[in-house]
Amino acid sequence: MAEDIVFSGEVAVITGAGGGLGRAYARILGQRGCRIVVNDVGRPHGEDVPVAQSVVDELQAKGIEAVADDHNAITDGGAIIETALDAFGAVDIVINNAGIGAGSPIGPNSVDEWRETIDATLQTSIAVTGAAWPHLIERGGGRIVMTGSPAMFGAATTIPYSATKSSMYGFTRSVAAAGRRHGIVANNVMPSALTRLTQSLPPGPMAQLFADHYPPEDVASFVTWLCHRSCTVSGESFSVGGGRAARVVLSENRGVLVDDQAPESWAAHVDELMSLDEVVFPLSMNDEVTWQAHTLGKSVPAELTPGGPLDWNRKPRP
Known part of the structure; x- marks a missing residue:
């Protein structure tokens, strides 16, 4: 029988954790014994409390140690990690969950339009992973989770998003190879879940499919296993959603x-x-x-x- 997936105060940094998947990750990891850094730049329209602080308030009400961080992961990856070090003195887990969707088809797209999507997904992952790297080595290892997407298989109406999410496959394999001798494990999840992004889909069969069958908590349980010290699988990509997970490989x-x-x-x-x-x-x-x-x-x-x-x-x- 598999050992219980519990943590002993490990520090988890989660970007884009103000809602959807990131919030679900923060909840379950906190409930299982992690200390949490909730990063998100969002602020609900007409409200004074940033979304990151709202999630922290929710976690702290349940006795979970957590701090909010509102630095931009594109430009301030190092500051996010510094928040973890200042609050808890360590970093053990990094979940690169921040990102945006871009619904552009092929055509004369502006460089700025593509750059925004690339920065929000790939650049954030590079910045936060790079900032955490020496601290993970100092700790004797750690766990890193990237966020890809089923859009890797092709999405004609959202080409910048599809292309950027596809990059997570090679990035994850390379980070895992670099981290192997340091005890750093890295994997990539390609989630199907009801999130802030999928909630913005136009009403229709696909939006209803997400609402009916893909709660973010189902992905969060899988990611929690990837973050645990007992998980030695590294460099892999997994399509995850609805209580199902499948290894994705190139052949x-x-x-x-x-x-x-x-x-x-x-x-x-x-x-x-x-x-x-x-x-x-x-x-x-x-x-x-x-x-x-x-x-x-x-x-x-x-x-x-x-x-x-x-x-x-x-x-x-x-």
């Missing part, structure tokens, strides 16, 4: 070799090129490049494949 097929490098040669092999009968799962840049060399019949130094060569249809290495 490639056997590939096609042609003797004649004319464009017509590739056109003649489109069925093989598109086949998914045999697939392999590269888990790093080295995996990909050395596998290419292997399929070309080139010699690959053993030190470049410490886990052994990739095999068709084999499970990815953990």
Whole structure:
């Protein structure tokens, strides 16, 4: 039987925690023994109390240690971490939950429009993770959670959001690889949940689907496991929602070799090129490049494949 998921005063920094998923994370982690830094820049229209402070008031009423932070994660990632250090003297868990949705289709989008989305998702994650990094190393390790999206699979009406959320896959794998020797575990969740973002969807079947079947608490329970010291899974992405979680991986097929490098040669092999009968799962840049060399019949130094060569249809290495 799995051990109980409880914490012993670990400090969790959660960006975008003034509502939706972030608030759900703060609640369950606090209830399970974490001390919480609730970061959010939001302030409800016509109200004096920032949303971060409202969540902190709710947590403190339940006996949970928590502080509010209203620094902008895009420009002040270091200040958010300083709030944690000033209040609790440590950082153990970082949940990069801040972000915005952008509903732009393809077209002559302005650079500023795209930049806003990139900054709110990717830049915030880079800034806060980078600021926390030396403190996690000093603690002998920690847990980092990124926030991707099912939009990674494509979203024609919200292309900046889809593109930016897709970047979380590679960012997470790279952070996990860098953190491995320090005991830092990093994973990426792609949540389906009723949040401030999905509540803004136009009325219709998709909005109703979120309202009926995807409470944020279902994602929060999974993220709580990812944040616990017993979770050693790292570098992975998970589609999570409604009480279900699934590992998401990138794969490639056997590939096609042609003797004649004319464009017509590739056109003649489109069925093989598109086949998914045999697939392999590269888990790093080295995996990909050395596998290419292997399929070309080139010699690959053993030190470049410490886990052994990739095999068709084999499970990815953990």
